[in-house]
Amino acid sequence: MNNQPNLTVERSSVELTKEDFVSDQMVKWCPGCGAHAILSSVANVFPKIGYRKENFMFVSGIGCSSRFPYYVNTYGIHGIHGRAAAIASGVKISNPHLSVWVATGDGDSMAIGGNHFIHIIRRNIDVNIMLFNNQIYGLTKGQYSPTTPMGSITKTSPQGTIEHPFNPGELVLGAQGTFFARVIDAVPRLMTEVMFEAAKHDGTSVVEILQNCIIFADKTHDSVTNKEHRDDRTIVLRNGEPMIFGKNKDKGIRLNGTRLEVVNLGENGVTEEDLLVHDAYQQDPGIHLMLAKMSYPHFPVALGVIRSAMYPTYDDMVEEQIAYAKANQKIKTVDDLLNSGETWEIK
Template sequence: MSIEVKYAKYVAKDYKSDQYVRWCPGCGDHAVLNCLHKAMAELSIPPHKTAVISGIGCSSRLPYYMNTYGFHTIHGRGAAIATGVKTANPDLSVWLITGDGDCLAIGGNHFIHVVRRNVDMNIVLFNNKIYGLTKGQYSPTSDRGFVSKSSPLGTIEEPFVPAELTLGARGTFFARSIDVDLKNSTDILAASAKHKGTSVVEVLVNCVIFNDGTHKDIADKEYRAERTIFLRHGEKMLFGKDNDKGLVLDGLKLKAVTIGQDGYTLDDILVHDATTHDNTMHLLLSMMGGEMPVALGVIRAVEAPVYGEELYKQMEAVQTKKPNLKLNDILMSGEVWQVKE
């Protein structure tokens, strides 16, 4: 059931359909689609062995733009349908394309359970903090106080943090990227596909019509180096234009420091470990923001039993014990009764 990864066999255009891309000009979804085509070319899993599933929303139009199998499904139920696709045909590389509304509102229950089960699929979660398709209502990730058509006085709700939900559901892979950072986004998507189990990639995307600039403070090149930190497994957690800042532990909290100031040296800077099963540090990293840099890159990538593989082991065990068992044998097993007129 493992996916065989080969290189230099396909190119990005092999995964592109002939359909006109119907997103608003300037929408961040265009960039994610471009990165997905490139990531699939890097993986070189044949298009006919790839299935792209989506729910409902702007991002969920993406299967139309893929030269692969695709299924534009039901609002919030993409994870359940993708689970069925992967379970029925474990040789497929399955991608779930979803948005913050589709995934975390009506689809929230399906999301946490597919993560908990560790089904071998790749979830790409487009987060623009708004309902774009239905014209500008606040979403489950909109910040408290956000003014929208459905919250004219500002929303009074606390937002979901996709990373927090993923780790709370015992997720084995979580990564975060920005739509404008094409190189790193492509690398992250490729890494997610190589992970065995459920991988969640949150992409911070811009909605130019209803929530323009929502990620401006970290997405713009002017601020990105100082307000984000790109994590790489086994490397020091450094950031800043000159890589002169880093993260250290201050008691039970993370602290951003400048190397050479207040006695801090490069040796004091933490090394990122994405593969530790203890998710305490992963949660601290994924929840950073405000005065702390926002964490990008692969934050968590651990090995764990995979749902489909475990299911097929059970099936094979039963079939080995009773190789000639037929449906009628199952129906007539155990207690049976006959209804007479």
């Protein structure tokens, strides 16, 4: 697999640092919001990616996450609600030499923006989507979102929401997604690592970030993100490595028939050899879908790169079509067009 980000994007001739990507704007997220850690991870990873600063582009919609373009020193567009994916599609297709990133929330992307979200994934346009999932509408003060757990008491569900929530990973893979990863806002090292992998991927990458909204959905992911029990309730997947987790690295995931199951190493003769070995690059999404759907308390929540499969991208194929049309079209200029077909002279 390619170990470098997209080589069609121009590399920087000077060494960049985190400070090169820090904006001079006041960051207005609430103190304690998980978005601060996401912003810091982006500023850390962009110099490592190695593109010219002028070749990075951020696009957002509406929501707390969508303030992102103001807070990172790159080109950016603060779009309208739910339309970041559509804007990013146009940006990337019109200028393939840009590294295009989308900052979006669970409401912005999967409610009003749901149509654009699934189709940018289906088309496999080479953009990187950071999905801030705090399971609530934060900017508009606490309404339930498409990922709010069923039964949650919110401003718009005073007796508990009765809607079945989306699992973003399941939605991405159902839309034929080629790259899906999941991280926690409180683990910046893994966030930086996964964002670098997203940049390397040629196609639509979606990174779901389990983010805390300290005001309207505080500790919404606490059952799996709390440092006290995180190791026993999450598993960090790494390509080519057996699926082991737990504080003592004594638990694992294996395939039993057509289902995943949690096993304890050393019990009933179970060894590391019995465990699944992660293959993020497998084109068949079957195991990836099962991993993306794992949830506590029956399974650990999967973190890291769950899927990274290679397929042709929409933007590459557009470029190929344009090149083919130019090479095979008899009409090369406006003069050729005006003098083609049935023409006559007026004297």
